[in-house]
Amino acid sequence: MSEFDWYLQINLKARHLRLLVTIDTYRNLTQVADVTHVTVPAVSKSLAELERGLGLTLFSRTARGLVPTPYGDCLIRHARSMLTILHQARDDLKALSSGTEGKVYIGMLPASASVLLPQALSFLKERSPGTNVMVTEGTTASLLPELWQGRLDLVVGRLPPPTDTHGSFEEKELLEEPVALMTGHHHPLARKKTLDWSDLRSYPWILPPPGSILRDPLERVLEAHDVPLTNNYIETLSIHVARAQLQVSDFIAVLAGIAPNDTTQPLYTLPLSLPRLLRPAGVLWNRIRGLSPSAQLMVACLEEAAQRLSTGSTTTPRGIKPAAKAKAKRPQ
Structure with missing residues (x-):
């Protein structure tokens, strides 16, 4: 040596x-x-x-x-x-010594995990009340570096393109969530018997922020249909903000995995066909670091939640279906 x-x-x-x-x-x-x-x-x-x-x-x-x-x-x-790993070891040891069973650090992409993750957390607490969780919301650009550096165990939400992960992460597909153009039921377009893409040109938009997974493919689709984005728009990843705004305005939003017939904030789905803009919702973890027992349990609960949501065993947004066999998949 x-x-x-x-x-x-x-x-x-x-x-x-x-x-x-x-x-x-x-x-x-x-x-x-x-x-x-x-x-x-x-x-x-x-x-x-x-x-x-x-x-x-x-x-x-x-x-x-x-x-x-x-x-x-x-x-x-x-x-x-290395210091991050030592801090996590400290937290795990403290948890074990106090009678709890570990802690899972999860990054959540809010626009695509708002239904899946809460259901999975309920299953986790049913199975292991002593396993605690810290959830951090963010974008792919902010969460993937945290996952790589070990400050997060998992990232849950819409899977990014494999080219964005550079083969650094393991992934598991969980849910296919259709993307749709939505408005409030009072919107002028919701009353039209027939609809063409040109009818969208004069209305303001609720858009995902630049850099988010949906923004670029959405802009390409609108450009292909000659629908220029106006200067009148709101940018947000918050489903709650989007829903509330659609109820009180003539905005159009592009939303994924949303139940249009929600009784509290019903939305109208415009009858215009969109291509598959996004990959399924799923979970990512660091390929090199692997998963702790608590994180493995969380992944199992995510799989169960995805299966329940797809079969309607729990309150399920209409139109959601499981990703094919939800297999673990190595990005190329």
């Missing part, structure tokens, strides 16, 4: 990882000393020992403070991942 390998495998400690991340955050030894409650010479000595042990320069001393070298950038990136 080389001296470099020995230092990494035997002598590198959690305090070194925390030091690296803290220096990268503040880039100033005085601030690092303040937040770590030690002296500046002590911080400088610890960094020098780490660089000497590795035989690498991790930070350059500049007029702008400490700037990571390429070696520093590499080690800092791994240090953040």
Whole structure:
């Protein structure tokens, strides 16, 4: 074993990882000393020992403070991942010692998991009341980096194109949710006996935000039918905001997996055929890290919820059907 390998495998400690991340955050030894409650010479000595042990320069001393070298950038990136894993191990051990059974960190794509995930969480709590969950809403762009870095165990919602995941994640398809053009029942287009795409041109839209999975394919479909988007629109991923706005305005929205005949906020589905704009709803996890027992149980509950929703065993939005066999699938 080389001296470099020995230092990494035997002598590198959690305090070194925390030091690296803290220096990268503040880039100033005085601030690092303040937040770590030690002296500046002590911080400088610890960094020098780490660089000497590795035989690498991790930070350059500049007029702008400490700037990571390429070696520093590499080690800092791994240090953040390792500290995340240690924090999760701490949480799991605390949970076990307090009588609970673990914790699952889930990222939720709200526009496509608002029915599936709550049902799955109900099944989880029925099976294992001591397994706790933290749910974070966000977009694919914000949640996938968190999943890759280990701060999330699962991401639930509309599966992104495989080209967006670069083969980094395992995925399981769960539900096919049709996409439809919807309005409120009072909308002028809801009273027309026949409808053409050109009839949509003068109305405002509720759109998914730029960068969301549905936005680009929606714009391509509208362009193909010569329906330009007006300057009068609202951008949101919130189904609740979209539903409420459709009840009080002449907006048109594109929604997936929504029950048009909901008794509280009934919607009208415009009779215009859309191609398959999106992949099924499903669940993603980090291929390298795998799944903890609690996360495996959550995936099983998601599968059960998808099956129940598709067969109508629970309150089921009309038109939802299961993804084919819901097989685990490796993105290419």
